[in-house]
Amino acid sequence: MDPIRIEDPRDPRVAGYLDIRERDLAGRQGRFVAEGKVVLDLLLSSGRLSAESVLVLENRLSGLTEILRKAPADLPVYVVTSTLMDAIAGFHMHRGILAIGRKETPQAAGPLLDALPAQALVVVLIGIANHDNMGSIFRNAAAFGADAVLMDATCCDPLYRKAIRVSVGAALKIPFASFTDSAGFTAMLAERGFEQFALSPRGRTEIRDADPAARLALYLGTEGEGLPESLLDRLHTVRITMSEGFDSxxxxxxxxxxxxxxxxx
Amino acid sequence: MDPIRIEDPRDPRVAGYLDIRERDLAGRQGRFVAEGKVVLDLLLSSGRLSAESVLVLENRLSGLTEILRKAPADLPVYVVTSTLMDAIAGFHMHRGILAIGRKETPQAAGPLLDALPAQALVVVLIGIANHDNMGSIFRNAAAFGADAVLMDATCCDPLYRKAIRVSVGAALKIPFASFTDSAGFTAMLAERGFEQFALSPRGRTEIRDADPAARLALYLGTEGEGLPESLLDRLHTVRITMSEGFDSxxxxxxxxxxxxxxxxx
Structure with a gap:
């Protein structure tokens, strides 16, 4: 792989990196932006996702030799000065390592569940619309070996740039899928032998007393509204006991x- | 309390709110900025801290009636249009509720520890330099009833605007103090009967098997470097078991x- 030196911010080969923040809002037609060394490593090691190109500060290139060896030989690696990086990204990019990846075709919840092993832990998200929270939940899910994340249609995109960054790449690692009908999805998990727990401040059981199961689904809702009552009625509810006066x-x-x-x- | 209408962003009465973000970096000489309704409520309910003034969007004022009743009658409450709020703050302030508070005289660690009850939980922070992490740790400390937070000199300020916001006001609620000499501070805790635990990926005991104590101190270090070995040698070390391949x-x-x-x- 020969790095390609870019000298002009309007070079069409780096058009995908232009004005990164504005593009976050407008969307990227099936692409996502990965930032930083750890995330790039996960992207290039991923069996599921592929990179289209890498954009890197000239002084960071030598530190990426090992990681870039995992990439296909024809992956374009563009090298720029710090001034040019900022001119392309539209703000000061102190990390200096960016990549554009291609999203997979969205996976349906059923096939994803069918592919899980006999012992499995899945995280089910309802209405998580904040990218920080989404990224942090993926990071925690990876840290504790969750096998998949399932999301309702009101959740935000885990492959949004900030969510990937906060997840430290876990959003590229853990398989995820969306569902539209919560009741139907709950039935789908039940058919597949999942014990289903919902975290709620009014949960019946303190989390430390909840018995784990070989196949287990953990539902998490938004901070404000929490999970809908109709859902809580059908699940085991667990609570995290907090101090009085600051149950937040x-x-x-x-x-x-x-x-x-x-x-x- | 009669709200005071402000018409000019250069009005000296709102000078403290000018260009909030730039001011974050430059410092505020013993003052801090509180944002949002929940945080304002905590500030006005605090026995320790006091507010100098409140700046509020005209359409948010009626929602603050109950909270503002907790304030001294002479607390200035400035009311502005949305356009003026943005002109003062220097960016779009969608929350629409700001206050300036006065910091206390910094407290020494010794007197703060002496004031704690017989059963006490304290959090000890070493090198926490990120305001998001600082705010989140304070929020968690409040949620689980910690009595105090003690910080070494390399920690960032919990009363930085973003740290207060992320803490949902917990930074205004939990007493905190700094220390300079870690070894001396550890001795200080030992003299006062504290069992001292340090969280570390290489900790000897899984956290779920660690026996609590009536007086307990929990040390947390930075993510990258972790706690220094010299400190770990003198404390009970506990770990959080994670999934292989993503211990982050x-x-x-x-x-x-x-x-x-x-x-x-």
């Missing part, structure tokens, strides 16, 4: 506590 | 797991 835990922090409890089985 | 947990997520374990005693 970020959903990502709550996911860490619950996943740690259920993962060490 | 954000320090705030780790704090949630550890505080949940130690708080329900």
């Amino acid at each position: 835990l970020n959903v990502a922090a709550a996911s860490a506590i619950a996943l740690h409890h259920f993962s060490n089985r | 947990l954000n320090v705030a997520a780790a704090s949630a797991i550890a505080l949940h374990h130690f708080s329900n005693r």
